[in-house]
Amino acid sequence: MTVQLLRAQGCRVLGADFDRNRLALARQFGAEETVDLESDVESGCGGDGVLDGARCRWCLIAASTQSSDPVRQSARMCRKRGRIVLVGVTGLELSRADFYEKE
Numbered sequence: 882m883t884v885q886l887l888r889a890q891g892c893r894v895l896g897a898d899f900d901r902n903r904l905a906l907a908r909q910f911g912a913e914e915t916v917d918l919e920s921d922v923e924s925g926c927g928g929d930g931v932l933d934g935a936r937c938r939w940c941l942i943a944a945s946t947q948s949s950d951p952v953r954q955s956a957r958m959c960r961k962r963g964r965i966v967l968v969g970v971t972g973l974e975l976s977r978a979d980f981y982e983k984e
Contacts, residue, residue, distance in 0.1 A: 944969040
């Protein structure tokens with residue numbers, strides 16, 4: 882539903898998940914790109930972030946976990962002055978450096 886709402890507003894959507902079935906659904910509903918978090922985020926980008934030069938302006942986290950990893954990964958994926966929106970529930974043990982270095 883989130884992909885469809887974002888597309889209806891004219892957004893380009895990158896779907897990221899650990900579950901390949903969910904990635905297929907994201908593509909089916911209009912995501913332009915999908916990223917397998919298990920392999921693509923770190924190895925596919927040289928550790929420099931998803932989409933490298935065209936980093937995300939917004940990261941919308943719709944996850945339910947006690948882990949802080951979704952927030953940490955979003956911080957790495959966003960470009961400087963990017964925005965992270967948490968609509969799910971995750972751990973919030975944050976690293977100041979992840980956010981401070983990107984203003």
